[in-house]
Amino acid sequence: MKSVKNEAMAISMLILASCGIIFFVDKVIMPVYLVKSIFKVITFIGIPAVYSVVTGKNLFKGLFSGKSGIIRPAALGIAIYILMIITFYLVAGFIDLENIRQRLSSNLDVERDNFIIVALYISIINSLIEEIFFRGIAFIRMKEVSGRAYSYVLSAGSFAAYHVAILEGWADMLIVILAIVGLFVSGLFFNYIDGYSQDIKFSYLVHMFANFAINTIGLHMYGFIDLPFL
Template identity: 40%
Template structure:
């Protein structure tokens, strides 16, 4: 039994690390068009965990989407509005101390995001990408990992993977100070999201919160792109 549990833990960890490394290589080196990159990410972050769950019949991924009460929805919407306010407020408050001039050029050069497709990208990031990342990092890499290993390891691994995954895509966006601050913010955000996942035993609540966080980031993007 112990050997099986260890094997399952290693399998989940390896799948998460592989997904992050492949996407990091694609973001930093290959740099395909945004549509192709999104297709690859959907395959890595959803199809592979689902295929693995077919192999391990006791890995119930459907339970990640179960909502027990309307209270969860109200909490997630309230928390989402709060997160939106914090992120946009932070931009207004500290924006003058950091240089955001490289963000637009880096997005266009490295990620294929331009003024022409930014609205499409913003919609995709807000609704689909947020769900994809919650499923992969919070559902698969936290809730399901926590079933076969320690709570502490699951919290740290999931949050660290979530933060470091974003490194490749943000290369060249900011100066080193803001870059490190952003990575720290992503790690802390991952810990907070994991708390909600653990409390409500699903990813629905954090998906809505993540969605509102992306609303704020995309709104800042509209400002930077001068749309």
């Protein structure tokens, strides 16, 4: 019992310390997006990999071997995509896309010329990294060694908190707060669907489509497409 409690504490510290590292990178080092992405891979994948080797507890085991298929998560992902585009239309008046474009350019060196590559990375690779870390390790692995409620809160809470440094300054404070709350609720939902399937394929596909929606708005922001009524 004591070893299980110690393992839960160790994984909790790993999750919180890793999020702290990324927050420090975002707010203090402020590297370009490529360097930031390398930091994220080292932190969210590398640190758990080292933990797995040192302790003999494989944090990545079985994260893709559950019972979720493709059809239902893809259908849900498409529904989430449509919902997020509709939500953007409703709050577009509170979001300054030009400010976001300038912040992406000055802080992360993301420009129109490299946006499509960045967008594909965010949707396909970055979503996978976040799902492995926040759902695979912070929820599925944590749930095995701690209470269900604690794993839900740790996973969803760290997922939302991790985005604070990213979203700060992107819109009015009220919109940012609503976005953080939305990310927490989304984290709880992702945990729920992964708790059913016991793998991360379901939440990964839904997360991917959510990022597709965000990047569709980015395509509009950079002039690749024209979203009507905006």
